[in-house]
Amino acid sequence: MRADARDNRERILTAAEEVFGRTPGASTDEVAKRAGVGIATVFRHFPTKVELLEAVLTQRLERLRDRARELAGSADPGRAFYDFFGQVVAEAASKLAIADALGAAGTAVGDEARQAGEGMRQAFGELLDRAQDSGAVRKDAAFPETYALLIGTARGATAVGLEPTVRDRLLALVYDGLRPRP
Amino acid sequence: MRADARDNRERILTAAEEVFGRTPGASTDEVAKRAGVGIATVFRHFPTKVELLEAVLTQRLERLRDRARELAGSADPGRAFYDFFGQVVAEAASKLAIADALGAAGTAVGDEARQAGEGMRQAFGELLDRAQDSGAVRKDAAFPETYALLIGTARGATAVGLEPTVRDRLLALVYDGLRPRP
Amino acid sequence: MRADARDNRERILTAAEEVFGRTPGASTDEVAKRAGVGIATVFRHFPTKVELLEAVLTQRLERLRDRARELAGSADPGRAFYDFFGQVVAEAASKLAIADALGAAGTAVGDEARQAGEGMRQAFGELLDRAQDSGAVRKDAAFPETYALLIGTARGATAVGLEPTVRDRLLALVYDGLRPRP
Amino acid sequence: MRADARDNRERILTAAEEVFGRTPGASTDEVAKRAGVGIATVFRHFPTKVELLEAVLTQRLERLRDRARELAGSADPGRAFYDFFGQVVAEAASKLAIADALGAAGTAVGDEARQAGEGMRQAFGELLDRAQDSGAVRKDAAFPETYALLIGTARGATAVGLEPTVRDRLLALVYDGLRPRP
DNA sequence: AATGAATGAGTATTCATTCAT
DNA sequence: AATGAATGAATACTCATTCAT
Numbered sequence: 097m098r099a100d101a102r103d104n105r106e107r108i109l110t111a112a113e114e115v116f117g118r119t120p121g122a123s124t125d126e127v128a129k130r131a132g133v134g135i136a137t138v139f140r141h142f143p144t145k146v147e148l149l150e151a152v153l154t155q156r157l158e159r160l161r162d163r164a165r166e167l168a169g170s171a172d173p174g175r176a177f178y179d180f181f182g183q184v185v186a187e188a189a190s191k192l193a194i195a196d197a198l199g200a201a202g203t204a205v206g207d208e209a210r211q212a213g214e215g216m217r218q219a220f221g222e223l224l225d226r227a228q229d230s231g232a233v234r235k236d237a238a239f240p241e242t243y244a245l246l247i248g249t250a251r252g253a254t255a256v257g258l259e260p261t262v263r264d265r266l267l268a269l270v271y272d273g274l275r276p277r278p
Numbered sequence: 279m280r281a282d283a284r285d286n287r288e289r290i291l292t293a294a295e296e297v298f299g300r301t302p303g304a305s306t307d308e309v310a311k312r313a314g315v316g317i318a319t320v321f322r323h324f325p326t327k328v329e330l331l332e333a334v335l336t337q338r339l340e341r342l343r344d345r346a347r348e349l350a351g352s353a354d355p356g357r358a359f360y361d362f363f364g365q366v367v368a369e370a371a372s373k374l375a376i377a378d379a380l381g382a383a384g385t386a387v388g389d390e391a392r393q394a395g396e397g398m399r400q401a402f403g404e405l406l407d408r409a410q411d412s413g414a415v416r417k418d419a420a421f422p423e424t425y426a427l428l429i430g431t432a433r434g435a436t437a438v439g440l441e442p443t444v445r446d447r448l449l450a451l452v453y454d455g456l457r458p459r460p
Numbered sequence: 461m462r463a464d465a466r467d468n469r470e471r472i473l474t475a476a477e478e479v480f481g482r483t484p485g486a487s488t489d490e491v492a493k494r495a496g497v498g499i500a501t502v503f504r505h506f507p508t509k510v511e512l513l514e515a516v517l518t519q520r521l522e523r524l525r526d527r528a529r530e531l532a533g534s535a536d537p538g539r540a541f542y543d544f545f546g547q548v549v550a551e552a553a554s555k556l557a558i559a560d561a562l563g564a565a566g567t568a569v570g571d572e573a574r575q576a577g578e579g580m581r582q583a584f585g586e587l588l589d590r591a592q593d594s595g596a597v598r599k600d601a602a603f604p605e606t607y608a609l610l611i612g613t614a615r616g617a618t619a620v621g622l623e624p625t626v627r628d629r630l631l632a633l634v635y636d637g638l639r640p641r642p
Numbered sequence: 643m644r645a646d647a648r649d650n651r652e653r654i655l656t657a658a659e660e661v662f663g664r665t666p667g668a669s670t671d672e673v674a675k676r677a678g679v680g681i682a683t684v685f686r687h688f689p690t691k692v693e694l695l696e697a698v699l700t701q702r703l704e705r706l707r708d709r710a711r712e713l714a715g716s717a718d719p720g721r722a723f724y725d726f727f728g729q730v731v732a733e734a735a736s737k738l739a740i741a742d743a744l745g746a747a748g749t750a751v752g753d754e755a756r757q758a759g760e761g762m763r764q765a766f767g768e769l770l771d772r773a774q775d776s777g778a779v780r781k782d783a784a785f786p787e788t789y790a791l792l793i794g795t796a797r798g799a800t801a802v803g804l805e806p807t808v809r810d811r812l813l814a815l816v817y818d819g820l821r822p823r824p
Numbered sequence: 825a826a827t828g829a830a831t832g833a834g835t836a837t838t839c840a841t842t843c844a845t
Numbered sequence: 846a847a848t849g850a851a852t853g854a855a856t857a858c859t860c861a862t863t864c865a866t
Binding site: 462464465468497498499500501504 | 828829830831
Binding site for chain 1: 303380381384385419420422423424425426427428429430431432433434435437438439440444445447448450451452453454455456459460
């Protein structure tokens, strides 16, 4: 039954991601129905709605962190940086809530979520450093504003429901601001 | 008595802006208390909570539109564009909800809000056009991505609670992306 | 509408007294139905279930205190004391919860209830003092044990659902313990 | 394996006594944790929460009955009666729930509990009879009121959280009522 | 026109009880 | 036989909206 429980936890988390991604203020019942379990099961796994939300957030942040870490080893640091940037924005455009997760990364209360956010920001900082060393990103772009630019671009892409073409042009604009001035 | 009513409407709107700016999920009661009127009075003026929210939104959008129009007559179109951009972002950083208003401008349901959003986007388009004509903004930056960049930057600045210095550096990055390539 | 509200408050309190008297763990819904009002109305008047319970308790304690005060002026202090004692026990036998109120008088958390309890205990102490001075109650019966005896007798009479005859005989036993030894 | 089961039953009962003694409204889970078994084990032994509560009650009543029976053979019937009375009250003062058990003895629903209550009351009646025959208790104190006095004194001692000294003085008052009038 | 009271639908959370391992 | 997970009914409390004054 350990397996069953883990399975259910996964299903609940997935359901929560979908439901809250679509309707941020959705009820826990909604999540339970979507996951196909009783409501008490949701509360057994996540004793509080806040804890459920934080678990979703944590998962998202960890995924982003992992992606950043994967790319950190790349031979082409510039490409790694811009690829990560673009992927985050692309995902945000389709999954409304990743942008919120990014925004919340600074404020997240829960310990796990905070750590995941910290890890993600560190990994992104790593990507930035290497890209700057390799000359792919201007040296005077410090971490805070670059991170803010990532968040903002992701949220901007989300808010308007941008078409892919426009999103690419938006990224082109942003990248041009990040590239070293000739 | 007409005057009293208009007065109350104003007070309610102001109160709503403050309250929802601070706590997006606040109750209508909260707004009534802040405005110093009974809750029934709020509902007399705005028969639905959604209508109240839309009124707040409309007001914000109209203010932005008016500011854009004022600047449209400026002798220095480049400066007008970047000033507007910067002001919007600066305000968003302090008033959480303006960014949402900007985001909602595309999706706004109510008729008034939609019109206000349309007007605001048109005015911003005007600023963009003139700035491009004057050579202050690159010609290949079309409206959709530029508008998305405005929204995103505003939201990015809001989400993280950026300090003014960092906000300025963020803007510098964004502006560099918007300026014509040499 | 002030009148209506006060009216409703009364009805809710009365309903609560009946309902909680019968079923101590009853739900707030039950009280609302019994009072013939919507559940939100109950919560408007008593924002918390605890506050509702305390209001019931307070009311009961105040009634007892008032009765004690009335009797305090009596020309026959002995009779006043034993009358009060008997009335409390008689009421407790029919209204389950008065005994609890008496018990809670020492522990009541809410400020109003605490004060009412204090007032009631003081009034009872007064009755006791005078009865002792008049020689109707033995002088070595101090307040704490006499009060405990009152509470206990009331609760004893309640718990078993005593018939009036038996109750009278119980009181006779208790009174004999309180009278001065010859 | 029969031994294991009986062992578990004991542990659950003990745990239930502790838990419900402290927190009358406690959950079955609480009991399971305290007993160090899974919740399903509790329900295997006591298919219903009511049955568990009744088992606790039965156990308590049986203990009291046994104590009364032990004392029934004593050479000094008066002392036996007053000792029993005092012990019950002393225990009630520390173990909140014994008083409830005594009260419930009249109303007990379950068959076992009812029988245990009956047995306990019979044994107490025996003690009373002998004490009356020996002249230690007045002859006109019939069983019903004397039993009510026992219950009441026990509950009175519990409700207020009486100190031992006061409890003793309370008992002195009660005993004086029970002793034959000179 | 303005007020504050009343309402019921909705929400998070708990708990006794039942299943699957 | 024992376990822990799953379940749905129940409960306290909130909120947008409607009535009576």
